[in-house]
Amino acid sequence: MLSVENLHIRFRTGDGLVHAVNDVSFSVDAGSRLAVVGESGSGKSQIALAIMGLLAKNAEVEGRIMWDGQDLLGTSNREMNRIRAREIGIIFQDPMSSLNPYMTIERQLTEIVEHHEGMSRRAARARALEVMDAVRIPDAKARLRAYPHEFSGGMRQRIVIAMALMCQPKLILADEPTTALDVTVQAQIMQLLQDVQSDLGTSVVLITHDLGVVAGFCEDVLVLYGGRVMETAKTMALFDQPGHPYTRGLLRAVPNIEDPSDALTAIPGSPPNQHRFPVACPFAPRCADVVDICRETLPQLRDGRACLRPIEELT
Amino acid sequence: MLNYTLRRLLMVIPTLLILVIFAFYLMRLAPGGPFTSERPLPPAVMANVLERYGMDEPLHVQLWTYIKNIICCFDFGPSFAQKDRTVNDVITQGFPVTLTYGFWSAVFVLALGVPLGIIAALRHNGFWDYTMTGLAIFSQIFPNFVLAPLLVLLFTLSWGLLPGGGWNGGQWQYIVMPAIALGTSYMASVARLTRGSMLEVLGSPYIRTARAKGLPERTIILRHALKPALLPTLTYMGPVFVYMITGSVFVDVFFSTGGIGQDFIDGAYSRDYSILLGLAILYAVLTFALTLAVDLLYAWIDPKVRAGLS
Numbered sequence: 001m002l003s004v005e006n007l008h009i010r011f012r013t014g015d016g017l018v019h020a021v022n023d024v025s026f027s028v029d030a031g032s033r034l035a036v037v038g039e040s041g042s043g044k045s046q047i048a049l050a051i052m053g054l055l056a057k058n059a060e061v062e063g064r065i066m067w068d069g070q071d072l073l074g075t076s077n078r079e080m081n082r083i084r085a086r087e088i089g090i091i092f093q094d095p096m097s098s099l100n101p102y103m104t105i106e107r108q109l110t111e112i113v114e115h116h117e118g119m120s121r122r123a124a125r126a127r128a129l130e131v132m133d134a135v136r137i138p139d140a141k142a143r144l145r146a147y148p149h150e151f152s153g154g155m156r157q158r159i160v161i162a163m164a165l166m167c168q169p170k171l172i173l174a175d176e177p178t179t180a181l182d183v184t185v186q187a188q189i190m191q192l193l194q195d196v197q198s199d200l201g202t203s204v205v206l207i208t209h210d211l212g213v214v215a216g217f218c219e220d221v222l223v224l225y226g227g228r229v230m231e232t233a234k235t236m237a238l239f240d241q242p243g244h245p246y247t248r249g250l251l252r253a254v255p256n257i258e259d260p261s262d263a264l265t266a267i268p269g270s271p272p273n274q275h276r277f278p279v280a281c282p283f284a285p286r287c288a289d290v291v292d293i294c295r296e297t298l299p300q301l302r303d304g305r306a307c308l309r310p311i312e313e314l315t
Numbered sequence: 316m317l318n319y320t321l322r323r324l325l326m327v328i329p330t331l332l333i334l335v336i337f338a339f340y341l342m343r344l345a346p347g348g349p350f351t352s353e354r355p356l357p358p359a360v361m362a363n364v365l366e367r368y369g370m371d372e373p374l375h376v377q378l379w380t381y382i383k384n385i386i387c388c389f390d391f392g393p394s395f396a397q398k399d400r401t402v403n404d405v406i407t408q409g410f411p412v413t414l415t416y417g418f419w420s421a422v423f424v425l426a427l428g429v430p431l432g433i434i435a436a437l438r439h440n441g442f443w444d445y446t447m448t449g450l451a452i453f454s455q456i457f458p459n460f461v462l463a464p465l466l467v468l469l470f471t472l473s474w475g476l477l478p479g480g481g482w483n484g485g486q487w488q489y490i491v492m493p494a495i496a497l498g499t500s501y502m503a504s505v506a507r508l509t510r511g512s513m514l515e516v517l518g519s520p521y522i523r524t525a526r527a528k529g530l531p532e533r534t535i536i537l538r539h540a541l542k543p544a545l546l547p548t549l550t551y552m553g554p555v556f557v558y559m560i561t562g563s564v565f566v567d568v569f570f571s572t573g574g575i576g577q578d579f580i581d582g583a584y585s586r587d588y589s590i591l592l593g594l595a596i597l598y599a600v601l602t603f604a605l606t607l608a609v610d611l612l613y614a615w616i617d618p619k620v621r622a623g624l625s
Contacts (some may be wrong), residue, residue, distance in 0.1 A: 052527055054527060081529040083529070084527055084528060084529030090527045092520065099521055100521040101618070102543055102616060103539070111530065112528050115529070115530055115534070149618065149619050222576070291332075292592045
């Protein structure tokens with residue numbers, strides 16, 4: 001349904017080009033759930049924005065983003081407006097700032113279907129109520145007239161999800177939907193996403209830095225580092241036997257509930273400088289299993305992993 | 316909201332009182348007086364004149380009489396310098412004039428400044444943006460005492476389209492040039508202010524959300540971005556509007572409109588205490604009214620402010 005092919009995203013900045021996303025490919029089938037995992041600056045949000053056609057003006061994009069046989073990268077803004085919200089919905093990271101503080105919740109929800117489906121104000125309101133119920137906002141009818149600041153963070157994120165559901169799109173891009181929320185609320189929101197997904201059969205691309213969130217929800221995982229795919233696998237297989245040192249590092253950084261005494265291990269070092277196009281493995285400077293060849297050769301994705309060392313030799 | 320408005324209106328009374336007392340004593344501290352002239356009046360005449368205007372009494376008694384007359388009869392006293400006019404006369408004759416051309420000037424400022432600012436923001440770093448910004452800076456540094464003669468040169472002397480001065484009961488031909496001369500530099504400020512805040516709003520996450528909804532650009536600007544982008548302009552326009560409707564000395568003098576800007580300056584030169592005090596009160600009341608109006612408009616636009624008021 002969606003297939004991203006050899007996507008490159010570069011930003012022209014004051015001090016040169018920044019290679020944010022390099023040669024990323026993946027596809028999403030109808031009804032499936034894919035997680036895109038990586039730390040801050042790994043380019044994962046930029047991929048979502050590229051799909052929506054909402055990249056900043058200083059971005060250069062290369063590759064193809066195929067959606068129902070159409071390359072979204074070559075699609076005009078006007079054409080994209082027929083796809084946005086109607087076919088592909090997006091849930092942004094920060095519910096505090098992604099709702100318009102000067103408009104009622106009702107207007108922010110109804111305008112979507114009024115525009116895309118030509119609904120009357122009354123029908124749109126009925127749809128808004130329906131969707132607010134679906135995302136379990138209590139007392140939806142009374143709260144329609146409220147403004148964003150009258151809601152808690154968790155409730156606002158539900159509204160943002162409700163927005164994405166208004167037109168029942170085929171694909172939802174969830175960009176760190178729980179990052180800005182308390183841990184208990186996080187679990188509720190993930191549960192909600194899961195329920196909504198299975199009720200509507202929508203495909204979901206979940207963008208997150210939290211492998212813990214991925215485990216219960218997504219079938220497939222794509223691990224990004226420095227804007228490149230490090231590993232791609234079925235979730236179960238990835239947790240069983242991570243095929244890339246970076247993935248292993250990420251997994252060690254997830255708290256273990258069964259054994260709280262288990263120390264968390266951070267990955268030493270910091271994310272790579274993306275001003276230059278890498279000529280060697282971008283993870284090499286931080287890798288526990290690094291050997292000489294890693295500093296000279298750029299590994300290609302093979303059998304779902306971009307690592308020069310055989311899987312048996314990893315620690 | 317109503318509660319808040321009433322509270323604010325009640326606050327006007329003590330504030331005005333303080334203002335009157337302060338201004339009254341401050342003026343008397345300045346050397347000279349309405350009846351001092353190069354050739355001093357004979358003492359007997361002087362005493363007569365002072366008695367005639369009640370100025371032989373101690374200051375606090377004069378102040379009390381002044382306040383009493385305002386409260387009981389809305390009487391702001393006689394002008395000291397203009398023998399046959401009262402302060403009420405001066406204000407009722409002059410204020411409608413400045414109110415009229417000041418109001419139209421404000422309309423000119425908003426009707427031109429806001430759209431220019433928005434267009435510049437939408438064409439950010441494009442041809443129209445640079446043109447507008449250049450034009451705005453040019454009109455901001457262009458003083459009205461250069462602009463006004465230029466307008467007269469073109470519209471009156473060269474093309475004969477508009478009268479070069481006078482008021483004539485406020486016919487539109489007489490309003491155009493004073494309004495433009497008064498408003499141009501403010502129009503430029505409003506354009507720049509609107510451009511800046513519109514750019515900021517357009518870069519905000521909630522506008523990105525609106526874009527992700529697939530709404531047409533027009534709807535995004537008008538429904539989502541316009542209100543918040545106008546807030547700084549609104550704050551700016553409150554005091555500027557007061558300044559405009561109370562007139563500018565230069566405009567009043569240059570176009571001979573007969574507005575109160577002229578009276579204020581004349582009053583200051585001739586130490587016309589009652590005129591100065593009367594006009595100060597007028598300015599204060601207008602400032603109160605406009606700041607309240609701006610605050611209420613703010614509350615109307617921003618639900619958070621509204622929630623804070625009730």
